[in-house]
Amino acid sequence: MTMWSKLMIDMKTLTVSKEPLDEEYRELGGKALIAQYMIKNVPPQCDPLGSQNQLIFCTTVFAGTNLTTTHRMSVGGKSPLTGGIKESNVGGYAAYLLAEQGIKLIVIKELPASNGLWLVHIDAKGKVSLKDFSNYEGINNYDLVNKINELFGNKLATVSIGSAGERLYRSASIQVSEFASGHPSRAAARGGLGALMGSKRIKGVVIEKPEEPYNVKYADEAKFKEVCKKLNKMIAEGAKNDPFQKFGTISTIEVTGANGILPVDNFSGNLFPEYQEVGTNRFMANLATRGGRNKLSCQPGCVLQCSNVYNDKDGNYLTSGFEYETIALFGPNCHITDLDAIARMDRICDDLGVDTIEIANAVAMCMEVGKIKWGDADAALGLLKEMADGTQFGNLLGNGCEATGQNLGCKRIPVVKHQAIAGYDPRNTKGTGITYAMSPMGADHTAGLTMGRAFDDCGRAAQAYVSNKLQVAMSFADSMMCIFAFSHMVPGIPLLGELMAALYGGKSDVTRVTMMGVKTLLTERAFNKMAGMTMEDDRLPDFFYNERSAATGSQFDINDYELEVLFDF
Amino acid sequence: MITSYEIFVPVIMGSGASLRTGLKVRELGCKKVLVVYDKGLKAVGIADTIVENIQNAGINTICFDGVLPDPPDTMIEEAAEMARNEAIDGIVAVGGGSAMDSAKGINVLINNTPPIMNYFGVQRNLKPGVPMVFIPTTSGTGSEVTNMCVVSCTSRGNKDSVVSPVCVGTLAIIDPDLTLGLPPKMTAATGVDALAHAVESLTGGQSNPLSDALARESIRSIAKWLTVAYRDGSNAEAREQMILASMFAGMAFTNGLVHIGHSIGHTLGSHFHIPHGIACAVILPEVAEYAAKTEYKKVRMICECLGVEVAEEATPQEIGAIARKAIRSLIKSVEITNLKGLGVSLEAAIKVAPLVTADTGFALVPYRITAAKVEEMIKSAYDA
Numbered sequence: 001m002t003m004w005s006k007l008m009i010d011m012k013t014l015t016v017s018k019e020p021l022d023e024e025y026r027e028l029g030g031k032a033l034i035a036q037y038m039i040k041n042v043p044p045q046c047d048p049l050g051s052q053n054q055l056i057f058c059t060t061v062f063a064g065t066n067l068t069t070t071h072r073m074s075v076g077g078k079s080p081l082t083g084g085i086k087e088s089n090v091g092g093y094a095a096y097l098l099a100e101q102g103i104k105l106i107v108i109k110e111l112p113a114s115n116g117l118w119l120v121h122i123d124a125k126g127k128v129s130l131k132d133f134s135n136y137e138g139i140n141n142y143d144l145v146n147k148i149n150e151l152f153g154n155k156l157a158t159v160s161i162g163s164a165g166e167r168l169y170r171s172a173s174i175q176v177s178e179f180a181s182g183h184p185s186r187a188a189a190r191g192g193l194g195a196l197m198g199s200k201r202i203k204g205v206v207i208e209k210p211e212e213p214y215n216v217k218y219a220d221e222a223k224f225k226e227v228c229k230k231l232n233k234m235i236a237e238g239a240k241n242d243p244f245q246k247f248g249t250i251s252t253i254e255v256t257g258a259n260g261i262l263p264v265d266n267f268s269g270n271l272f273p274e275y276q277e278v279g280t281n282r283f284m285a286n287l288a289t290r291g292g293r294n295k296l297s298c299q300p301g302c303v304l305q306c307s308n309v310y311n312d313k314d315g316n317y318l319t320s321g322f323e324y325e326t327i328a329l330f331g332p333n334c335h336i337t338d339l340d341a342i343a344r345m346d347r348i349c350d351d352l353g354v355d356t357i358e359i360a361n362a363v364a365m366c367m368e369v370g371k372i373k374w375g376d377a378d379a380a381l382g383l384l385k386e387m388a389d390g391t392q393f394g395n396l397l398g399n400g401c402e403a404t405g406q407n408l409g410c411k412r413i414p415v416v417k418h419q420a421i422a423g424y425d426p427r428n429t430k431g432t433g434i435t436y437a438m439s440p441m442g443a444d445h446t447a448g449l450t451m452g453r454a455f456d457d458c459g460r461a462a463q464a465y466v467s468n469k470l471q472v473a474m475s476f477a478d479s480m481m482c483i484f485a486f487s488h489m490v491p492g493i494p495l496l497g498e499l500m501a502a503l504y505g506g507k508s509d510v511t512r513v514t515m516m517g518v519k520t521l522l523t524e525r526a527f528n529k530m531a532g533m534t535m536e537d538d539r540l541p542d543f544f545y546n547e548r549s550a551a552t553g554s555q556f557d558i559n560d561y562e563l564e565v566l567f568d569f
Numbered sequence: 570m571i572t573s574y575e576i577f578v579p580v581i582m583g584s585g586a587s588l589r590t591g592l593k594v595r596e597l598g599c600k601k602v603l604v605v606y607d608k609g610l611k612a613v614g615i616a617d618t619i620v621e622n623i624q625n626a627g628i629n630t631i632c633f634d635g636v637l638p639d640p641p642d643t644m645i646e647e648a649a650e651m652a653r654n655e656a657i658d659g660i661v662a663v664g665g666g667s668a669m670d671s672a673k674g675i676n677v678l679i680n681n682t683p684p685i686m687n688y689f690g691v692q693r694n695l696k697p698g699v700p701m702v703f704i705p706t707t708s709g710t711g712s713e714v715t716n717m718c719v720v721s722c723t724s725r726g727n728k729d730s731v732v733s734p735v736c737v738g739t740l741a742i743i744d745p746d747l748t749l750g751l752p753p754k755m756t757a758a759t760g761v762d763a764l765a766h767a768v769e770s771l772t773g774g775q776s777n778p779l780s781d782a783l784a785r786e787s788i789r790s791i792a793k794w795l796t797v798a799y800r801d802g803s804n805a806e807a808r809e810q811m812i813l814a815s816m817f818a819g820m821a822f823t824n825g826l827v828h829i830g831h832s833i834g835h836t837l838g839s840h841f842h843i844p845h846g847i848a849c850a851v852i853l854p855e856v857a858e859y860a861a862k863t864e865y866k867k868v869r870m871i872c873e874c875l876g877v878e879v880a881e882e883a884t885p886q887e888i889g890a891i892a893r894k895a896i897r898s899l900i901k902s903v904e905i906t907n908l909k910g911l912g913v914s915l916e917a918a919i920k921v922a923p924l925v926t927a928d929t930g931f932a933l934v935p936y937r938i939t940a941a942k943v944e945e946m947i948k949s950a951y952d953a
Contacts, residue, residue, distance in 0.1 A: 455691065458571065461774035461826060465932035553571050561863050562936045569939060 102214030169398030238488025260551025269549030591626025599659030666710030709759025711819020762846030770825030861889030
């Protein structure tokens with residue numbers, strides 16, 4: 001094998017073909033590749049669950065190399081949740097094995113004529129087949145991975161949906177197995193791409209470790225290794241003092257809980273004095289006394305190691321990849337202070353295959369209207385059980401925050417482009433609010449979290465600037481690596497130009513990378529515009545403009561024109 | 570909007586106030602101070618008078634008289650090394666923005682390892698330096714009351730700034746008499762710098778009622794007194810009003826911050842070696858017009874302070890156009906030329922537009938504009 005392959009899977013004819021990657025995608029990967037593929041191949045006005053939408057998996061620009069954390073997998077398609085373009089990327093083992101298989105891109109088209117269920121199987125010899133998996137209908141992710149291991153062994157990575165994806169829940173995620181443990185706890189969570197996979201009737205993708213790993217072709221391998229080593233060293237140095245490594249992403253709550261950024265009681269804007277009940281110390285103590293772990297890598301070669309295993313009181317495995325967003329939104333935003341209950345919610349969500357951000361916000365809708373009480377963890381777990389059981393209300397919950405909120409007559413629904421807001425109150429980190437409003441993805445903190453980067457998180461000055469810079473940076477970072485690792489190599493960004501030249505040839509020029517970020521954003525926005533989105537979709541919900549955050553007295557007061565021109569380059 | 574009023578520096582002011590320098594420095598407990606100024610100030614005798622005044626109070630002085638315009642980082646690092654070697658325990662800066670910014674830069678490096686470029690941007694955790702006393706001799710910079718110092722970065726060929734409590738003076742001594750001898754050209758160039766500070770802070774993203782009040786008063790004063798001071802440098806009232814306007818504008822932009830005008834000004838300044846005040850002034854009318862799109866209420870205030878009528882029903886665009894004309898007329902009244910008059914070719918001038926959007930101050934613009942729009946602003950200002 002001398003060049004990257006793409007897999008084209010046609011669900012109408014149930015055929016699979018492996019072809020060389022198109023020349024036009026040669027220097028692309030991740031978010032950038034998804035955007036370019038989508039704009040050329042998917043009609044923006046198509047039905048997200050119809051035959052014209054396509055489900056895309058791809059690896060990054062630097063896949064197959066030793067750049068730390070480069071093995072993220074991007075999943076793309078028109079979002080069943082937002083109705084716009086969606087790129088959701090995920091850690092875990094899948095992208096690493098795809099790279100070893102020499103596969104850069106997988107495209108799944110069309111809908112099957114019958115209501116079967118299939119597994120895409122990439123075996124150790126690189127042979128790809130569609131296997132009938134209709135016997136596994138209704139099996140959730142944890143059981144499914146066990147069955148897959150029974151069938152194919154454990155030298156593999158899994159990409160799968162639970163019953164939520166099969167039922168086409170608009171909050172459905174695609175779960176990816178972690179490196180080493182194999183737990184399906186890494187989620188391409190946002191935007192309901194699990195429903196897109198469910199519409200294609202694909203239950204999972206299994207990527208076996210190949211007997212002969214693909215060798216990346218470098219324009220100048222020695223140079224690449226030299227520059228890559230510098231960057232890896234820089235990231236490893238930075239990671240040493242990173243609370244994400246020492247503890248995990250849960251450490252974010254120590255900052256947001258104190259300054260009013262942490263959402264409390266459906267973004268009421270209040271402080272939550274008990275936030276440390278679900279904070280770092282409690283988490284670390286529970287890990288220590290119950291045989292839990294942190295400092296785990298979700299993908300091979302990661303030096304940041306932010307993942308974890310969280311056990312229950314009896315020391316039995318409960319969940320892993322237990323993250324800040326889940327804890328903030330099922331915790332303080334639902335007035336819940338029981339970390340174990342939140343961990344169970346995380347497990348249920350991963351197992352069913354739903355986005356914890358979306359579902360936690362939907363649960364908060366139920367509390368806001370008094371369907372269940374604030375802080376009632378048992379009642380919240382009861383709602384999740386309804387979703388698992390597929391009751392009428394469970395199905396509503398599965399369609400996410402906006403669907404649930406509207407059905408219940410809730411006035412304060414925290415969504416942008418129909419996607420629920422993540423664990424940061426936009427009044428108290430206004431640049432993040434700008435990102436929520438303007439990101440083509442909908443309310444997405446990973447698109448440019450500005451917290452601590454402007455003069456004053458609650459002030460207006462420089463917020464738009466920082467959001468713009470970060471959104472561009474995240475767009476290219478999401479095309480090449482994990483954004484947590486990226487944050488430690490910011491001084492080394494100019495070296496990315498050298499890395500591009502050493503891998504693909506051509507000029508050593510950092511704008512090859514930065515322009516990828518700009519082009520991706522503009523392409524995504526063009527897609528959304530053609531899909532029918534307007535300026536009205538680029539705004540936060542009214543209540544962030546009209547209600548004060550009691551924690552700081554702040555309101556979201558970025559003027560519309562500043563938003564309108566945010567992406568004028 | 571919730572805001573904070575940043576008032577940094579105690580001030581004593583009045584005709585002859587600089588003669589209290591020695592007493593005040595002694596009150597601060599200093600034994601050996603570095604006095605920072607440029608050779609021009611020595612030539613007119615102001616520097617010697619103040620140095621002698623300090624010495625008479627029983628305080629040792631070390632002089633750094635090598636201040637250069639648009640102070641380069643290398644010069645600051647050299648002076649800081651001298652300050653460290655001499656173990657000074659205070660700094661007195663006498664002069665315009667360059668002298669005060671040099672002093673601030675030196676202070677940053679007293680207890681923080683050089684180079685100074687490591688500290689560009691907003692710095693919250695720098696180690697403190699020594700007490701600083703600022704004595705302005707021009708009416709423009711406002712640096713005596715701000716928390717930032719602008720430095721020319723020789724390796725990158727641009728201007729950047731350190732924003733830090735370490736750049737805040739312990740005391741400012743405002744003595745309008747020191748500006749009596751300022752030549753008309755300097756009076757004009759520094760006066761319009763103060764105007765730029767006031768106009769930009771009024772329209773800036775962090776402006777607040779206090780900074781707005783200061784900026785409005787500053788614009789009113791400049792509109793009334795700049796031409797008087799320009800024509801008759803010996804007019805004490807004009808000099809006093811102008812140095813006060815300059816200080817007010819400095820206080821205003823410490824709160825409200827400056828934005829696109831200074832990004833353009835710094836870029837033009839470092840490319841074509843145009844003095845700071847003039848570089849900011851040539852584009853200021855277009856800056857006000859640009860800001861009017863979103864900050865039209867503020868731009869209306871600017872027009873009122875300049876004594877120009879704006880109809881009640883005027884659109885933001887109309888308000889912007891009125892402000893542009895009014896500001897330009899004020900600038901022209903003190904014979905400040907345009908870019909063309911400064912000998913810059915249009916082709917060269919518009920070439921800097923992409924650099925403006927890369928300037929660090931671009932973060933503070935009221936709303937984002939493209940390099941192409943900056944080019945339009947420069948074209949509009951070019952021979953206006």
